[in-house]
Amino acid sequence: MKVLVTGGCGFIGTNFVRLMLKSHPDWSIVNLDKLTYAGNRLNLLDLEENEPRYQFVHGDICDRDLVMDLLDGGRIDAVVNFAAESHVDRSINDPSPFVVTNVNGAQNLMECARQRKIGRFVHVSTDEVYGTLGPSGKFTETTPLAPNSPYSASKAGADLLARAYFETYGFPVLVTRCSNNYGPYQFPEKLIPLMYLNAKAGKSLPVYGDGLNVRDWIYVDDHCRGVELTLTKGREGSVYNFGGNAEETNIFVVRTLLSILDRPESLITYVKDRPGHDKRYAMDFSLARKELGFAPTLNFSEGLARTVAWYEANGTWLEQVQSGEYRNFMDTWYEERSK
Numbered sequence: 001m002k003v004l005v006t007g008g009c010g011f012i013g014t015n016f017v018r019l020m021l022k023s024h025p026d027w028s029i030v031n032l033d034k035l036t037y038a039g040n041r042l043n044l045l046d047l048e049e050n051e052p053r054y055q056f057v058h059g060d061i062c063d064r065d066l067v068m069d070l071l072d073g074g075r076i077d078a079v080v081n082f083a084a085e086s087h088v089d090r091s092i093n094d095p096s097p098f099v100v101t102n103v104n105g106a107q108n109l110m111e112c113a114r115q116r117k118i119g120r121f122v123h124v125s126t127d128e129v130y131g132t133l134g135p136s137g138k139f140t141e142t143t144p145l146a147p148n149s150p151y152s153a154s155k156a157g158a159d160l161l162a163r164a165y166f167e168t169y170g171f172p173v174l175v176t177r178c179s180n181n182y183g184p185y186q187f188p189e190k191l192i193p194l195m196y197l198n199a200k201a202g203k204s205l206p207v208y209g210d211g212l213n214v215r216d217w218i219y220v221d222d223h224c225r226g227v228e229l230t231l232t233k234g235r236e237g238s239v240y241n242f243g244g245n246a247e248e249t250n251i252f253v254v255r256t257l258l259s260i261l262d263r264p265e266s267l268i269t270y271v272k273d274r275p276g277h278d279k280r281y282a283m284d285f286s287l288a289r290k291e292l293g294f295a296p297t298l299n300f301s302e303g304l305a306r307t308v309a310w311y312e313a314n315g316t317w318l319e320q321v322q323s324g325e326y327r328n329f330m331d332t333w334y335e336e337r338s339k
């Protein structure tokens with residue numbers, strides 16, 4: 001199968017490209033990535049240099065001519081769309097790029113794929129489109145969409161367009177909604193790699209609000225397997241939830257990390273809460289279990305240990321991605337939170 005992956009230089013895309021080329025000797029992958037602050041071409045440079053089944057294309061999913069050209073002439077059988085602006089805090093600062101890429105870009109990809117009669121399109125979405133849960137219950141695929149951040153609203157917008165493309169045109173689209181990923185190559189603005197970096201540097205660890213917000217953590221390879229199963233076995237027009245069966249409070253995650261790194265809890269600083277901060281996420285993925293045979297394979301403590309080991313071995317990668325733009329964003333954000 002010839003797959004167009006978008007956003008393959010980001011966190012999940014990088015892991016997906018590596019895993020799929022390893023598990024499917026008969027697949028080839030074209031990776032279309034704009035290389036925003038979150039995209040790093042070096043993540044897959046070894047494949048660019050040594051793997052003929054992998055091709056990198058620098059470009060924007062909003063660029064109609066480019067996407068039409070990539071999908072021309074039977075060169076691609078399926079599309080998997082990871083490309084997005086993905087960070088909630090950034091969407092609070094400036095929602096515009098989120099609408100441009102996550103809504104308009106996703107629609108452009110679907111429209112080009114429809115015109116080129118592509119046989120399969122997986123749109124990678126998020127549990128955040130469902131909004132927030134109270135102390136009990138889980139999100140199912142029929143939970144109403146109720147996004148609370150500009151990021152999640154933009155993702156929900158694309159999910160609704162996917163639904164409309166299926167209902168209106170019979171477009172062969174499938175949507176995945178997954179909970180919080182962690183693992184190798186995650187950009188250090190997200191909770192786990194940010195806390196890792198700060199703890200290693202002896203800097204304070206900014207926990208939002210009371211630290212009791214709950215996320216359902218899934219190791220990135222398990223999510224990638226879920227996307228693979230959706231692509232190869234899913235029912236067209238369906239939505240599939242994926243989760244890790246690992247509901248943890250943020251403060252538990254931060255304390256566990258400090259204990260693995262043997263750093264003191266006195267580094268923890270409680271800062272002003274994120275506006276519109278969702279209290280709790282938990283995923284019911286029984287549909288994916290039943291129809292696709294999906295189950296997460298790593299529990300949280302194994303996954304976290306593996307993640308820390310990767311960051312310990314990849315200090316150069318962490319240095320590379322901490323550009324001036326990264327530092328500006330983090331400094332400003334932290335200053336605002338600490339007021």
Ligand code: NAD
Pocket residue numbers: 006007008009010011012013032033034035036037038039040059060061062081082083084085086087101105124125126127155177178179180181182187
């Ligand atoms: P990321 O921010 O690490 O990577 C996003 C990638 O998309 C980057 O390589 C970036 O350069 C690229 N990109 C951005 N705008 C683009 C554009 N206009 N055209 C082409 N490429 C563009 O994100 P991630 O954490 O890897 O998330 C990937 C996808 O999975 C996103 O759609 C996100 O909403 C979804 N998701 C993420 C999580 C999570 O926990 N990280 C969970 C569920 C779903």
Ligand code: DAU
Pocket residue numbers: 086087088089125126127128178179180181189190191192194206207208209213214215250274281
């Ligand atoms: O649930 C899936 C989503 O998970 C994805 O769709 C998003 O792309 C991804 O960014 C992630 O969103 P979150 O907002 O949950 O992830 P983040 O790592 O930013 O935050 C995780 C939790 O930790 C959240 O409750 C906020 C809190 N937090 C985060 C940071 C960066 C802190 O307390 N302090 C911090 O410095």
